[in-house]
Structures are given as structure tokens and as C-alpha cells.
Amino acid sequence: MSEGFIQFRSVSKSFGGVAALSGVTLSIARGECHGLMGENGAGKSTLGKVLAGIHRPDQGGLSIDGQPQVFSSPRDALAAGVAMVHQELAFCPDLSVAENLCLGRIPRKWGMVDRESMEHRAKKLLAAIGVDLDVHATMRELSTAQEQLVQIAAALGTEPRILIFDEPTSSLSQPEAERLFELIEALKARGLTIIYVSHRMPELFRLCDRISVLRDGRYAGELAAEAMTESAVVRLMIGRDLDHCVPEHLSSAVGEPVLTVRHLSSPGRFQDMSFEVRAGEIVGFAGLVGAGRSEIARALFGLDPRANGEVTIKGERLKVGSIQESLKAGISLVPEDRKRQGCVLGMSCLENISMAVLPELSRSGLLDRSSERSLAGKSFLDLSIKAASIDAPVQSLSGGNQQKVVLAKWLARKGRVLIVDEPTRGVDVGAKAAIHALIDRLACEGFAILLISSELPELVHLSSRVIVMREGRQVGELAREAVTQESVLRLMSAAESSPARS
Numbered sequence: 001m002s003e004g005f006i007q008f009r010s011v012s013k014s015f016g017g018v019a020a021l022s023g024v025t026l027s028i029a030r031g032e033c034h035g036l037m038g039e040n041g042a043g044k045s046t047l048g049k050v051l052a053g054i055h056r057p058d059q060g061g062l063s064i065d066g067q068p069q070v071f072s073s074p075r076d077a078l079a080a081g082v083a084m085v086h087q088e089l090a091f092c093p094d095l096s097v098a099e100n101l102c103l104g105r106i107p108r109k110w111g112m113v114d115r116e117s118m119e120h121r122a123k124k125l126l127a128a129i130g131v132d133l134d135v136h137a138t139m140r141e142l143s144t145a146q147e148q149l150v151q152i153a154a155a156l157g158t159e160p161r162i163l164i165f166d167e168p169t170s171s172l173s174q175p176e177a178e179r180l181f182e183l184i185e186a187l188k189a190r191g192l193t194i195i196y197v198s199h200r201m202p203e204l205f206r207l208c209d210r211i212s213v214l215r216d217g218r219y220a221g222e223l224a225a226e227a228m229t230e231s232a233v234v235r236l237m238i239g240r241d242l243d244h245c246v247p248e249h250l251s252s253a254v255g256e257p258v259l260t261v262r263h264l265s266s267p268g269r270f271q272d273m274s275f276e277v278r279a280g281e282i283v284g285f286a287g288l289v290g291a292g293r294s295e296i297a298r299a300l301f302g303l304d305p306r307a308n309g310e311v312t313i314k315g316e317r318l319k320v321g322s323i324q325e326s327l328k329a330g331i332s333l334v335p336e337d338r339k340r341q342g343c344v345l346g347m348s349c350l351e352n353i354s355m356a357v358l359p360e361l362s363r364s365g366l367l368d369r370s371s372e373r374s375l376a377g378k379s380f381l382d383l384s385i386k387a388a389s390i391d392a393p394v395q396s397l398s399g400g401n402q403q404k405v406v407l408a409k410w411l412a413r414k415g416r417v418l419i420v421d422e423p424t425r426g427v428d429v430g431a432k433a434a435i436h437a438l439i440d441r442l443a444c445e446g447f448a449i450l451l452i453s454s455e456l457p458e459l460v461h462l463s464s465r466v467i468v469m470r471e472g473r474q475v476g477e478l479a480r481e482a483v484t485q486e487s488v489l490r491l492m493s494a495a496e497s498s499p500a501r502s
Contacts, residue, residue, distance in 0.1 A: 005030035005193055006051070006162065010060035013046055020046040022217045023060070030065075033184065033194040035208035037201075038237055039430050041398045042214040044197045045087065048164045051195070052084035053077030064162070081161035085152050085168050087197075087426055091139040098122035098135040101154050125153040130179050144171040144337055145289035145454075152180070156187075163187065164195045169203060170426045171336070173288045173454045174485075175493055181207060199427065200455075201230050213237055237430070247282075247436070247462055249443035250480065254464070255279030256314075258448035259331075259417050261300070264309030264320070269295040270472040273309070277417070277448040282439065284463030285452045286488045291469040293452045294336055297419045300450075301333040302326035313417065327356075330415030334406050336422040336452070338399075342406035345395035349387055350376040352394050353408045379408035383438060400424075400431020407438065418442060421452040436462060456485040468492055 006028040013021040021043045028034045036044045049055045051062060053071030062069055064080060071077045074084075091100045098119045099106075107117040122135040131149045139147060148171050155163060165184070169177040184207055188194060198204055204211055205228050213220045213236035221236045257276045265271040270292030277283045285293045299307035302323035311318040313329040335341035343352045354361055354372045361371050376390040383404045387397050394402055403423065410418065420439065424432040439462060443449055453459050459466055466483050468476040468491035476491040 005065055006195075007063045008047065008050075008060070009062065011047065011050060011057045011062065012059040013043075013050065013055055013057050019217050021050070021057070021214075024214065024217070024219050025060075026212050026219055026222070028193065028195065029209070030193055031188065031191050032209040033188050033196055033207050035204040035211035036195060036197045036214065037199070037204065037211055037233060038214035038220070039398070041216075042237070043217040044214055045166050046217075047214070048084060048166055048195060048197055051077065051162070052082055052164055054084075078158055078160075081159075082164070083155040083158045083160035083162070084164040085148075085155045085166060087167040087170060091147065091150070093140040094138055096136055096138055097126075097133055097142070097150055100139055100150065101125055101135075101157065103154075105157075121157075125157045126150070128156060129153050129183055143289055143294075145173065145176065148172060149176070152183075160192065162193045162195070164197070166197045167199070167426050168196075169198070169200065171289075171422070171454070173492070174456055174489060175288060177203070199432070201233055202457075204228070204233075247440040247443070249280055249282065249440050250464065252280055252444060254281045255446060258314055259300075259450070260310075260312045262310040264296070264299060264307065264311065266295060266299055266304050266307040269299075269304070269306075270469070273474055275467055275474070275477075277450055279416070279446045279448055280443055281464045282443050282449045282451050282462050284459040284466040284483075285450065285469065286456070286459055286466055286492055287469035288492055289454070290471075291492075292472040293469055294421055295472075297333055297335075297421050297450070297452060300326065300417075300419060301331055327413070327415075329417075330413070331417045332356075332410035332413060332415045332419065334403075334410060334418070334420045334423060336425065338402050338406050338425075343394050343402060343409070346393055348391045348393055349380075349385065349397070349405050350390040352405050353379050353390075353412060356409050357412045375412055376408075379405075379412065383408050383411075384434065398427075398431065400427035400435065403427060403431070403435060404438070407435075411442075416446070417448050417450070419450045419452070422454060423451070424453075424455070424458060432458075456488055459483070459488065460485055 004027045008024055008026050011021050011024045024047060038044050046055060050057050053074040053076050069080060101122040102118045107114040119135050126133055129152055133146060168180060184194060196207055209225055211223045211228060215237060223232055255278055258279050259277040262274050264273040273296060287293050298304050302321055302325060305321045307320050309320060311320055318329050319325040339345060353376045361368050380390060385404045386401050394405055424435050439449060451462060460483050463483060464480055466478045466488055467474060468488060470492060478487055
């Protein structure tokens with residue numbers, strides 16, 4: 001590795017008067033995997049986007065291989081050999097996988113689109129990262145994890161010499177993440193320089209030669225591989241140590257069954273699911289992407305008209321396939337994609353929080369603004385939401401605080417069944433601890449919680465027990481004392497071929 005292949009010199013960038021980067025100077029060596037860490041809003045993604053030509057710095061500059069670079073657009077960065085895999089996915093949803101993979105480089109024959117060549121190229125790009133997808137499918141038909149894999153294939157298709165990964169595993173299962181790690185190690189062996197932005201310390205410790213930490217838009221320090229420990233990184237990120245504790249709900253007795261599911265099925269999605277969730281219990285759902293976990297959540301919330309089976313809430317039969325009936329029964333769903341499904345980014349925190357309870361806040365058909373503000377203000381205090389004010393647009397908040405707003409919206413309904421799908425996806429270590437503490441607190445208050453997560457440490461830490469799914473079926477259930485990352489992974493990956501209960 002040679003020092004100074006990529007040089008950031010006193011880079012500053014502000015948005016609307018808010019400083020995202022303040023005088024950041026750091027150096028990245030040729031051929032290394034360099035980690036970027038920091039809390040949400042620390043400036044990690046902004047720095048990556050400066051290098052990728054998406055943002056132009058207000059002050060300072062950068063150089064690659066000794067040559068000063070001024071990128072006016074991502075096309076300029078691509079021409080210089082810089083590609084980026086974004087955390088926020090951006091595709092043309094109604095175009096096919098093949099068309100999206102070949103955007104800007106559509107092969108032509110006799111003046112027409114050469115679809116055969118385009119589909120061949122798309123299959124080749126996907127095969128290069130070990131992914132088998134139908135290239136004729138539209139992007140809208142794919143899961144979030146599949147979209148992420150397509151984006152990785154698209155970035156590698158530009159044949160870059162510098163590749164920026166921004167939270168690449170945020171929607172991938174553990175086995176899929178493992179395949180990505182193997183790919184990154186192979187790319188590094190080929191001499192690519194990789195910048196890896198992530199909140200997940202085990203990934204960074206495994207992949208990175210060095211880690212640079214940003215705090216409040218400023219360079220906070222660097223750690224070499226031999227100095228990388230969780231405590232050292234956390235101290236640089238937040239300026240203090242982070243307390244770890246066993247969830248309180250695990251030491252409390254669980255109550256009566258709140259949610260009972262018998263033989264719930266949905267054609268082509270999942271089949272014959274039977275389980276229950278008791279008051280004060282967190283039941284984790286594990287499985288590979290496509291196993292049917294999120295599909296079950298959608299069915300319980302009434303979003304799947306094809307679902308059938310028996311669902312009861314506190315002994316009362318629920319009409320499956322009706323959102324209104326699910327809401328009346330007290331079921332709330334925090335979806336896996338908070339930006340597209342959980343909140344309206346352009347609306348204020350206040351409007352997002354009150355959105356699910358507008359009838360309760362209305363008098364004679366008119367919204368009681370005073371009650372609405374009181375509700376939002378209480379939610380801000382209860383959930384420790386950090387924003388300029390309750391009137392600030394949700395898009396101005398960090399990922400962790402956006403997630404808290406989504407939780408606040410559903411908690412305002414005072415239901416007793418809470419389904420949380422990937423609750424800490426794309427949030428930093430501090431926000432993750434806060435969300436974990438909130439979920440634990442809700443369980444202590446008697447909520448019946450169904451937790452879906454691709455992060456095995458999260459499931460192991462929070463769950464009272466874990467149900468494992470594979471290919472739309474329930475293949476095992478693990479009691480708290482039997483829940484380990486290894487035991488869950490064995491069931492997920494078919495290492496145990498028959499249904500198990502521990």
C-alpha cells in the first residue's frame with residue numbers, strides 16, 4: 001500500500017447553513033480498505049459523496065494519485081474511476097433489472113436496443129457477485145436486499161479503481177453479507193481501493209486496514225487494525241464509553257397470549273405459520289432474505305389480501321387481510337424501509353406522529369391543533385427524539401431519530417401488538433442502543449412485540465425466543481437459553497434439515 005492515494009484536504013460542506021463537514025483532512029492508501037465511522041449526521045456519507053462527485057465541497061479539495069480533482073457530477077467521478085454503492089437505493093422502479101444495470105451504457109444494434117446483449121451483460125454483472133436474479137423482473141418486484149445487490153453489481157460494472165460502500169449490508173442477511181465480505185476481500189486482492197462506511201463494528205474490524213472516525217462533521221481520529229476495539233471506536237465516535245446491559249424484560253414474567261396465529265399462509269410467500277406472542281415478550285423472527293419474515297408482518301397488518309388462516313388478538317378473531325381491522329385490534333407495524341414506508345419525509349415530525357391518530361385528535365371534523373402539538377411534544381420527551389423542533393421536516397433528522405418518529409406514530413395509537421421490521425437498519429451505535437432500550441421498555445410495559453431483524457446480535461440480545469424461517473416455512477423455534485448466533489444461523493442456512501424446537 002502507498003500512502004496518500006486519496007487525499008482529502010480541509011474539506012467543508014454545509015447544507016442550509018448546517019455544517020455536514022468541517023475542515024476534514026485524511027489520507028487513504030492505495031489498495032487498502034479504509035473504514036469510515038461516526039454517528040448519524042457525523043458526515044460519513046457526505047464525505048463519500050464528495051469523492052463520488054455528488055456534492056462539491058464548499059471549501060477544501062481532494063486529490064487522487066497525486067492529481068487534484070474537481071468533480072462537477074458523478075459522471076466526472078466515474079471517469080476518474082470512482083464508483084459508489086449508496087445506502088439510499090436509487091433505481092427506475094418500473095424498468096427491468098437488466099435495464100437498470102445497463103443505464104447509460106445500453107447496447108444497441110442497428111440503432112435499436114440490443115436486448116439480448118443487455119440481458120447477457122446484466123446476468124454477467126450479477127454472476128460476478130454470486131447473485132442469481134431474473135433480469136426481466138422490474139426493480140419494483142424486488143426486495144430491498146435484492147435491490148442492494150443489484151446496486152453493488154451496477155457499481156462493479158463500471159470497473160472502478162476506487163469503490164465506496166455506504167452501509168452495504170443494512171438490508172442483507174448474514175449469509176448474504178458473508179458473500180459480500182468475500183467479494184470485498186477479492187476486490188482488495190485485485191488492488192481496488194475501498195472506502196467502507198458502516199455502523200457495524202464487526203464488519204469494519206474484519207475488512208478494514210484502518211478506520212477513520214468523524215464526529216459532528218469533524219475528523220476525530222484514526223485507528224489501525226491492531227488498535228481496533230469496540231470501546232476505542234465508541235470513545236472516538238461519541239466521546240464516552242457505552243453502557244451494555246441485559247434487557248430488563250427478560251427478568252419479568254410474561255403475561256397471557258396477546259397475538260395467536262394458527263396456520264397462516266399466503267400463496268407464494270409463506271405457509272402454515274403457527275405461533276403466539278405474549279404480553280411482555282419479544283419474539284424474534286430470523287431467516288434469509290426471501291424467507292417470508294416481512295411478508296408475515298404485512299399479512300398481520302392487513303396488507304396481504306391473499307393471506308388466510310386464523311389470527312386472534314386477546315382471544316378475539318381478527319379478519320385477515322383488512323388494514324382497518326388490524327388497526328382496530330391494536331396491531332402496529334414499523335416497516336423495514338422507514339423512508340419509503342414508515343414516514344413522509346417532506347412533512348414535519350408533528351404531522352408524521354399524529355398521522356395515525358387523526359380521528360382521535362379531531363373534534364366535529366376539525367383537527368385539534370393543541371392536542372396534536374401536545375401529543376408530538378410528549379412523544380419527543382418520551383422517546384428522546386432529537387430535532388430542531390417538532391415542526392422540523394422528518395428528512396432533516398438522522399436515521400435513528402427518523403426511526404423514533406415512526407415508532408412514536410404507532411405508539412400514539414396505544415395498541416398492544418407491535419411489529420418492528422429491521423428497527424435499527426442504517427443507524428449508528430448510539431441510536432441503536434437507544435432504540436434497543438426503547439423496545440425493551442415497551443416489552444416491560446406489556447407490549448407483545450414481534451421483532452424481525454437480519455442482525456443476529458440484535459435478535460440474540462433482545463429476543464425472549466426466536467422463530468427461524470426458511471423458504472416460507474417455520475423450521476425451528478429457540479428458547480432464550482438456546483439462542484446464539486450459531487444456533488440461529490444453522491437453522492437459517494439449512495444445516496439442520498428438520499424442524500427443531502429447543
